[in-house]
Amino acid sequence: MIQVSLLGATGSIGESTLDVLARNADRYQLFAVSGYRRLDQLFNICCQFQPSYAVVPQESAASFRQRLADQGLATEVLEGEEGLATIASHEAVQVVVAAIVGAAGLLPTLAAVEAGKRILLANKEALVVAGALFMDAVRKHQATLLPVDSEHNAIFQCLPDHFGKQPLADQGIEKLLLTASGGPFRGWSLSDLAGVTPAQAVAHPNWSMGQKISVDSATLMNKGLELIEACWLFNLQPASIEVVVHPQSIIHSLVSYRDGSVLAQLGNPDMRTPIAHALAWPERIDAGVAPLDLMTAGALHFEQPDEQAFPCLNLARQAFISGGTAAATLNAANEVAVEAFLQKRLAFNQIPELIEEVLQLTNIQPANNLDILLSEDRHARDVAGRCLTRFSKP
Ligand code: NAD
Ligand code: MG
Numbered sequence: 001m002i003q004v005s006l007l008g009a010t011g012s013i014g015e016s017t018l019d020v021l022a023r024n025a026d027r028y029q030l031f032a033v034s035g036y037r038r039l040d041q042l043f044n045i046c047c048q049f050q051p052s053y054a055v056v057p058q059e060s061a062a063s064f065r066q067r068l069a070d071q072g073l074a075t076e077v078l079e080g081e082e083g084l085a086t087i088a089s090h091e092a093v094q095v096v097v098a099a100i101v102g103a104a105g106l107l108p109t110l111a112a113v114e115a116g117k118r119i120l121l122a123n124k125e126a127l128v129v130a131g132a133l134f135m136d137a138v139r140k141h142q143a144t145l146l147p148v149d150s151e152h153n154a155i156f157q158c159l160p161d162h163f164g165k166q167p168l169a170d171q172g173i174e175k176l177l178l179t180a181s182g183g184p185f186r187g188w189s190l191s192d193l194a195g196v197t198p199a200q201a202v203a204h205p206n207w208s209m210g211q212k213i214s215v216d217s218a219t220l221m222n223k224g225l226e227l228i229e230a231c232w233l234f235n236l237q238p239a240s241i242e243v244v245v246h247p248q249s250i251i252h253s254l255v256s257y258r259d260g261s262v263l264a265q266l267g268n269p270d271m272r273t274p275i276a277h278a279l280a281w282p283e284r285i286d287a288g289v290a291p292l293d294l295m296t297a298g299a300l301h302f303e304q305p306d307e308q309a310f311p312c313l314n315l316a317r318q319a320f321i322s323g324g325t326a327a328a329t330l331n332a333a334n335e336v337a338v339e340a341f342l343q344k345r346l347a348f349n350q351i352p353e354l355i356e357e358v359l360q361l362t363n364i365q366p367a368n369n370l371d372i373l374l375s376e377d378r379h380a381r382d383v384a385g386r387c388l389t390r391f392s393k394p
Helices: 012-023 039-049 058-070 080-089 103-114 124-140 150-158 211-219 221-234 272-280 312-322 326-342 350-361 370-390
Strands: 002-007 028-034 053-056 076-079 095-098 118-121 144-147 173-180 241-245 251-257 262-266
Touching: 002 012, 002 080, 002 103, 012 028, 012 039, 012 095, 012 272, 028 039, 028 080, 039 053, 039 058, 053 058, 053 080, 058 076, 076 080, 080 103, 095 103, 103 118, 103 124, 103 326, 103 370, 118 124, 118 272, 124 221, 124 326, 124 370, 144 150, 144 221, 144 272, 150 173, 150 221, 150 251, 150 262, 150 272, 173 221, 211 221, 211 326, 211 350, 221 241, 221 312, 221 326, 312 326, 312 350, 326 350, 326 370, 350 370
Parallel strands: 002 028, 002 095, 028 053, 053 076, 095 118, 118 144, 173 241
Antiparallel strands: 173 251, 251 262
């Protein structure tokens, strides 16, 4: 039995992962889970899967422990960041699913890397914040990093076998084509976007996801974060990665080769496919996803992203090019901006404005070590918080 630790079990990726695990219970055992809020849901997960460990925030640990004991469950409750690092690096575990949202996922995911685990990476922010350090640690500790983000998983599936061993250009690859659905506001102008509400922004046309990534999809920051994620995963510069809007979300991304071949991975938009792929790679297991019916899928469309109406994509591209701590700053400012937008303290179009202002007010430093990155993350959040008070409320 392969033992799995699931960081962020109560989220959207967490839920899809649990579904795949339950379908393949003869191969995989859920060893440990974590949850942050929605602890009723975590309790139900513990009842169903009976993991050895559950990690909750420190302040909830005592009551959660009591609840499990009352139910007669043997699941041991661990607390906070230390608990997350424990389940990510536990010697009994082979696979760690990194499905916490935001920079909060960085340290536990790095703990899994340093323990040399097979990591199923959904938490793209970890790579955005600390890409260089993260990839160095993957090599040093011989961890197996497998992308769960659907686009990166698609690219991974279209690459030659010796992924990571040789530069892509030496393997005849000219560029990657990263597909974007365009989100719920595709085709809207900057002025159309001025009054959009959180409810409109989180209503994604093709994917059901957590709130933060749904807002990121609506602003195209998600594609910006994914561009950075792809640069680190595949060791490329942004110039080799083209973003293509494809509203149907049937093609999940493409790889363009020197001889004119373009390979793509297609499928119904369901995160259980990339999760199952990364879980079983190089084998294949059932994901519970219906095969794509091309007749129902119909015509597939492609267009260029509108970088005027959606400036976040270019903000992310430029932050990667700037290097050092710039992407960590961008990520922190974006997390603050998205949270403020969801609380109706910031207008939709003010999200990129706030991020740009924070980038202007902070100095880029070399990202030599984790302490610098974590302190820049805190600093950028402080600066963003102060800027917020100057923005007029929507
Ligand atoms: P979500 O909001 O549904 O779930 C987030 C999980 O993280 C929850 O289990 C929550 O308890 C936990 N969490 C939140 N804050 C935390 C903190 N401070 N400390 C510890 N745990 C915390 O998010 P999601 O949509 O499942 O996305 C998770 C990650 O996967 C994100 O990085 C997202 O970008 C990425 N991703 C998601 C999808 C998708 O379809 N949902 C697709 C591709 C990539
Ligand atoms: Mg994606």
